[in-house]
Amino acid sequence: MKHIVIIGGGIAGIETASALTDAGHWVTVIEKDAQVGGKLNNWSYLFPDFTPAENLAGSLVQKCSEKDFSVLHQTEVHSIQRQNGKFNITTSDEHQLEADAVVVATGYDLFDARRKEEYGYKIYDHVITSADLEQLLLPGGDLTVAAGKNPKRIAFVHCVGSRDEKTGNHYCSKVCCITGVKQAIELKKRLPEAEIYCFYMDLRMYGKHFEELYREAQEKYDIQFIRGRLSEASEKIDKSLLIKSEDTLSGRPLKMNVDLLVLLVGMEAGKGTANAAATCGIGCEESGFLKTTDSFLKSNFSEQEGIFLAGSCTAPMTINDTILHARSAAMEVDCWLKKQ
Amino acid sequence: MDFPPSFILPFTIGLLFISVFLVIIIGIWISGLSRIDKSRIIHNIFTRKSLLAIRETFMESLLHRKIFRKNPVLGYMHMSLAFGWFLLIVVGHIDAVNHYQTFSVPAYKAIFMRYFVTETATTISGKILAASMDLLLLFVLSGVMLAYFKRLNSRIFGMRKTTKLKMGDRIALSALWLIFPLRFMAESVSAGIHHNGSIISQPTGQLLASTLPVQLLEMPLWWAYSGALGMFFLALPVSRYMHIPVEVVMIFLRKYGIRVQKRIDGYSRIQVYSCSRCGICLDSCQMTHAAIKDTQSVYVLKHIRNKNLTDEKLFNCLLCGRCQPDCPVGLELNNLRMTQRIESTKEYNSSYEYLKNGPIVVSPQTEVIYFAGCMTHLTPAIIKSMKEIFAVAGVKFWFMDEEKTACCGRPLMQVGQYEAAKKLIEHNRERILASGAKKLVVSCPICYKVFNEDYALPGITVQHHSEYLLQLMADKRLPVNKMPLRVVYHDPCELGRGSGIYHQPRLLLDEYAEVIPIKNEKEAAYCCGGSLANIKIQMNERNQIRDNAMEEYLGYQPDVLATACPLCKKTFAKSRNLPVHDIAEIVYMAIRQKNAERSGKTKTMKELKIELWGS
Numbered sequence: 001m002k003h004i005v006i007i008g009g010g011i012a013g014i015e016t017a018s019a020l021t022d023a024g025h026w027v028t029v030i031e032k033d034a035q036v037g038g039k040l041n042n043w044s045y046l047f048p049d050f051t052p053a054e055n056l057a058g059s060l061v062q063k064c065s066e067k068d069f070s071v072l073h074q075t076e077v078h079s080i081q082r083q084n085g086k087f088n089i090t091t092s093d094e095h096q097l098e099a100d101a102v103v104v105a106t107g108y109d110l111f112d113a114r115r116k117e118e119y120g121y122k123i124y125d126h127v128i129t130s131a132d133l134e135q136l137l138l139p140g141g142d143l144t145v146a147a148g149k150n151p152k153r154i155a156f157v158h159c160v161g162s163r164d165e166k167t168g169n170h171y172c173s174k175v176c177c178i179t180g181v182k183q184a185i186e187l188k189k190r191l192p193e194a195e196i197y198c199f200y201m202d203l204r205m206y207g208k209h210f211e212e213l214y215r216e217a218q219e220k221y222d223i224q225f226i227r228g229r230l231s232e233a234s235e236k237i238d239k240s241l242l243i244k245s246e247d248t249l250s251g252r253p254l255k256m257n258v259d260l261l262v263l264l265v266g267m268e269a270g271k272g273t274a275n276a277a278a279t280c281g282i283g284c285e286e287s288g289f290l291k292t293t294d295s296f297l298k299s300n301f302s303e304q305e306g307i308f309l310a311g312s313c314t315a316p317m318t319i320n321d322t323i324l325h326a327r328s329a330a331m332e333v334d335c336w337l338k339k340q
Numbered sequence: 341m342d343f344p345p346s347f348i349l350p351f352t353i354g355l356l357f358i359s360v361f362l363v364i365i366i367g368i369w370i371s372g373l374s375r376i377d378k379s380r381i382i383h384n385i386f387t388r389k390s391l392l393a394i395r396e397t398f399m400e401s402l403l404h405r406k407i408f409r410k411n412p413v414l415g416y417m418h419m420s421l422a423f424g425w426f427l428l429i430v431v432g433h434i435d436a437v438n439h440y441q442t443f444s445v446p447a448y449k450a451i452f453m454r455y456f457v458t459e460t461a462t463t464i465s466g467k468i469l470a471a472s473m474d475l476l477l478l479f480v481l482s483g484v485m486l487a488y489f490k491r492l493n494s495r496i497f498g499m500r501k502t503t504k505l506k507m508g509d510r511i512a513l514s515a516l517w518l519i520f521p522l523r524f525m526a527e528s529v530s531a532g533i534h535h536n537g538s539i540i541s542q543p544t545g546q547l548l549a550s551t552l553p554v555q556l557l558e559m560p561l562w563w564a565y566s567g568a569l570g571m572f573f574l575a576l577p578v579s580r581y582m583h584i585p586v587e588v589v590m591i592f593l594r595k596y597g598i599r600v601q602k603r604i605d606g607y608s609r610i611q612v613y614s615c616s617r618c619g620i621c622l623d624s625c626q627m628t629h630a631a632i633k634d635t636q637s638v639y640v641l642k643h644i645r646n647k648n649l650t651d652e653k654l655f656n657c658l659l660c661g662r663c664q665p666d667c668p669v670g671l672e673l674n675n676l677r678m679t680q681r682i683e684s685t686k687e688y689n690s691s692y693e694y695l696k697n698g699p700i701v702v703s704p705q706t707e708v709i710y711f712a713g714c715m716t717h718l719t720p721a722i723i724k725s726m727k728e729i730f731a732v733a734g735v736k737f738w739f740m741d742e743e744k745t746a747c748c749g750r751p752l753m754q755v756g757q758y759e760a761a762k763k764l765i766e767h768n769r770e771r772i773l774a775s776g777a778k779k780l781v782v783s784c785p786i787c788y789k790v791f792n793e794d795y796a797l798p799g800i801t802v803q804h805h806s807e808y809l810l811q812l813m814a815d816k817r818l819p820v821n822k823m824p825l826r827v828v829y830h831d832p833c834e835l836g837r838g839s840g841i842y843h844q845p846r847l848l849l850d851e852y853a854e855v856i857p858i859k860n861e862k863e864a865a866y867c868c869g870g871s872l873a874n875i876k877i878q879m880n881e882r883n884q885i886r887d888n889a890m891e892e893y894l895g896y897q898p899d900v901l902a903t904a905c906p907l908c909k910k911t912f913a914k915s916r917n918l919p920v921h922d923i924a925e926i927v928y929m930a931i932r933q934k935n936a937e938r939s940g941k942t943k944t945m946k947e948l949k950i951e952l953w954g955s
Contacts, residue, residue: 115913118718165879168914232717234742235724242743 005099010038012311013105019330027069047182048209109270111161124235146239151259158200162266173266267316351566354573372606384596393595420483435469460536470538508578515572526561583616600675621663630881637673656876660867661837681756689759702775713784715906725928733817750790754873785835806845821934825853831865832905852930870911
């Protein structure tokens with residue numbers, strides 16, 4: 001029986017583990033947190049159909065308990081050595097594992113919005129990120145702003161830390177446009193009186209049902225989309241925010257007072273992925289995401305033979321894309337092991 | 341009447357030509373000065389300033405003291421050539437006066453004295469002078485030897501780069517290199533023929549006489565020597581050696597208080613021609629960190645002279661001014677570039693006619709006008725810190741650009757849009773004066789420089805917040821709390837080299853944290869790479885410049901990189917390796933920590949750090 005070690009117990013890691021177990025392999029998942037699911041555990045409802053995130057997280061947990069693979073919780077990889085065609089892996093708690101193949105599924109980090117200081121995240125009281133908002137959107141989440149009032153006017157800023165030369169991230173994070181649309185609708189449902197504005201560069205509604213949801217946001221929920229990037233925000237005495245932008249469709253500078261500002265933060269390769277790249281000796285792209293040997297036919301192959309890649313450690317991905325990429329990783333690992 | 345030998349012709353023609361040329365060209369330049377500058381010359385010419393100019397000419401143009409300090413070998417090379425040649429001329433004339441016993445010795449008789457004097461010096465003074473001349477020539481020759489080596493390998497001189505030559509320079513350089521060896525050969529051969537000479541020329545002459553047909557060689561050698569001199573004088577106007585005479589004029593005018601203005605005039609031309617193209621400015625230019633190697637001051641001045649400066653080169657400069665302190669001639673390199681930028685963008689100036697000031701209502705108790713600046717609006721942590729500090733110190737302030745204000749004008753000026761900037765300046769000036777407050781505190785060094793230099797604000801003190809906070813602290817209006825933080829302070833270009841404020845930020849920081857002295861600080865401080873003055877540079881090139889500076893700072897293992905400019909903060913914060921904070925944030929943090937201690941909720945340094953800027 002071949003042993004496969006998977007680094008990361010998020011969606012990609014668990015999905016790969018599940019598929020490889022089904023194919024008859026012995027699988028161990030190394031997860032740094034106490035629970036599996038990764039960032040999925042931070043979301044409330046998923047785009048584009050508002051499926052509760054806990055449903056999907058629950059099915060991941062179920063797979064862990066039903067299928068015969070083991071998960072080492074609160075564990076990280078310390079080092080990986082290659083010896084006689086096998087990988088000798090030392091974990092942070094000094095465990096030794098021997099593997100025939102390794103799958104890196106370390107995922108992504110969210111862009112730290114403090115790096116876009118002009119938007120005032122952690123400086124102004126009512127500037128939050130899309131990740132913060134997810135928590136507030138759960139039943140019982142407190143959406144009130146200053147003096148316990150509901151926000152009357154809310155603005156979303158797209159592309160915070162994505163497609164932005166100044167933050168050094170040139171790529172598109174793919175999920176934020178539709179996340180913004182989803183969250184705007186959810187807010188409107190909760191706060192029907194509120195005016196909601198989305199400031200975007202362009203909207204990338206490429207996925208199934210995305211465009212429909214965007215249309216619904218405009219027609220049914222009266223959410224205003226303004227093409228223009230926010231230049232800066234400042235806090236007034238009443239803790240409301242004065243934002244400056246340009247409406248590039250009408251070609252005019254624009255100023256607006258809002259009660260809540262939501263920053264749609266993008267994805268970055270993150271520390272886990274950088275560590276995995278270092279311990280596995282595999283290359284990164286300029287963006288920091290892991291390099292695949294071929295963008296069409298070998299999107300699960302790293303530069304090192306026997307080390308495979310799954311999910312958003314290779315590029316920003318939606319949950320759907322991640323699941324598909326993880327399953328394809330399992331298939332590639334299985335084929336490769338059979339050839340050994 | 342004896343006609344002088346024909347070989348003196350090349351020298352004489354050259355000398356006449358260059359004398360007439362210099363009188364005309366310098367006359368044109370001086371007549372192109374403004375009336376004020378001309379009256380500066382008239383008022384100062386017969387004062388102590390002329391003596392000081394003579395002293396500076398001696399120290400810098402002859403002894404090259406500044407180059408000496410920076411690089412002794414290079415300094416020796418320049419000194420031996422300049423001072424040595426100068427002494428050869430002076431002592432040569434004294435020798436000639438002593439020999440002919442008359443003061444009216446024509447130049448050629450002194451320069452070619454060893455040709456004319458066939459007897460051995462008999463008087464003691466004659467012997468001493470002859471020996472001195474031999475030694476001086478040896479001194480100059482040692483410099484020429486070094487110059488040969490420098491051309492072959494500039495690294496021997498500790499210079500990483502040296503400038504490239506053009507045709508006129510080549511001719512002048514070849515002539516200059518030939519003058520002294522030819523003089524030595526000609527004098528030695530004559531000494532060999534006449535059995536005279538002094539400590540060096542005599543033995544060399546005897547050696548040559550015993551091995552070569554010296555009688556045949558004498559005339560051609562003196563011709564060649566005179567020819568080299570003549571050639572040097574003829575090529576001088578089209579070569580970089582024009583700096584030799586022009587620099588002297590420049591030193592006098594500078595001592596009289598004349599400076600480069602915001603336009604091309606006689607003095608800016610004199611400065612351009614005073615550049616010796618030594619290339620020392622290349623070494624301090626950070627653009628080379630981004631592999632940009634053809635836009636430095638020396639090249640821009642060269643292109644101005646040759647009238648082939650492109651906007652690509654003119655605007656690809658951070659205007660950080662790091663080359664200026666190193667310039668041995670002390671040229672106003674930034675201002676000279678600015679004159680060209682103003683010229684180049686003259687037709688694009690916007691009118692800004694839509695700017696209208698409404699009524700300005702400011703409370704009469706207002707102590708301070710606070711102008712954050714556009715860049716500071718992109719770093720709201722600085723504004724927040726300043727507001728809190730104003731509150732702690734109980735300062736009543738008017739936040740002039742809280743919502744809607746025109747730009748200070750400095751970024752426009754940096755790209756040459758001087759006329760457009762003047763409109764913004766006038767608009768803001770009206771508001772400042774109408775407020776009635778007597779102090780203007782600015783958070784951005786870019787704004788600070790323009791408020792300080794180009795706004796006429798009688799009775800109003802302009803201070804950067806680092807100066808202002810230092811004063812508040814000295815007046816005991818701010819609590820002091822030294823935190824166990826190791827801080828590297830990055831001098832912003834516009835505040836440091838641009839406005840001469842080096843000490844105030846350090847004195848202030850010293851009360852709140854531990855400032856680590858570093859190698860490249862104050863005048864030698866790095867630019868962060870974010871400068872608004874460069875409109876040609878690519879983002880990745882900016883990043884290379886920033887990373888290079890960051891690498892040095894990280895070497896000191898500080899807890900925080902402190903600066904006093906929002907643009908520097910933003911530029912460095914992007915590299916993510918080190919927390920970067922403005923001096924105002926650090927002061928605010930220290931005060932908060934002290935207040936926490938007082939209320940019994942003492943926080944550890946680590947907690948404070950996490951709270952203020954994350955782990």
